Amino acid sequence: MSAEELVAAVRAGEPCTDLDLRGTELREVNLAGAQLRDCRFDDADMFGVRLDGAHITGGSLARADLRESDLTDAVLSGVDLSGARFAGAMLGDARFEGCRMIGTSLRGLRGLAASFRLVGCNLQVADMQELSLKGMRVEECDLSEADLRGADLRGVVFERCRLRGTVLRHARMAAADLRGCDLGEITPDTPRELAGAIVSPAQASAVCEALGLVVADQ
Structure with a gap:
């Protein structure tokens, strides 16, 4: 699946499983409300991407560039986020559960709310x-x-x-x-x-x- 097909699937409310978009450019793409399971976005350029309300289960965003992204109300479960960069990201009420976040950069996060959670993460x-x-x-x-x-x-x-x-x-x-x-x-x-x-x-x-x-x- 290409980046364009991914956007179309998300707009249609379709869940996406086992995608391999490693190293893909997804700068400022609108993936709000995406349902992603066991997908690979390692090393992807996701600067400014919209993932608000997304549910991401399994898979990997290792070393992904998520600077200035919007993950408000997103839920990430069991995702490999090692080395990912979140500088300037809007996380709001996001929840990270059981994620691998070794060496992840969380400097300069914006809009964190009281219900922001880190649970069982490395x-x-x-x-x-x-x-x-x-x-x-x-x-x-x-x-x-x-x-x-x-x-x-x-x-x-x-x-x-x-x-x-x-x-x-x-x-x-x-x-x-x-x-x-x-x-x-x-x-x-x-x-x-x-x-x-x-x-x-x-x-x-x-x-x-x-x-x-x-x-x-x-």
Whole structure:
């Protein structure tokens, strides 16, 4: 199927399955409401593409250029988004479930709403610098070695997430709930990076130990 045939199918409300459009140019194409299953868009040029309200299940958008795209209300489940670029994308109430997002660039996202969700995603080494997730929920995600420098994480609930080696320098952490998260190795820099966050007694004890303090029962 060509890009033109894909657009025609989406306009007709037809679901698309097992398409191979790797490396295809789809700049500013209107795919709003698309239903895509197990399709391949690896390395595709999708700058400014409209995918608002789309349901994308399986398949791959690895290394795709999705800058300035519109994914408002889109649902992506089990999609490989490794290395994809979302700078300037409008994600609104988008939901990412079980997606592979290793090294994905999420800088400069626009229009994130309170119901934006990251659930069960692998975000290892993702670029999330200065991303604002204020008041949102991130569930069962692996953020190991992700770069969250300067991010606004105030009030974010991190539910059973992995934060091993996550870069949090200059991130705003007030009331960020990290209880139940795997914080990895605690270092003397950890207290400064987590200042204002909510942690469990066990996590607090580990932080104290890193500072050379002894926590006594009485």
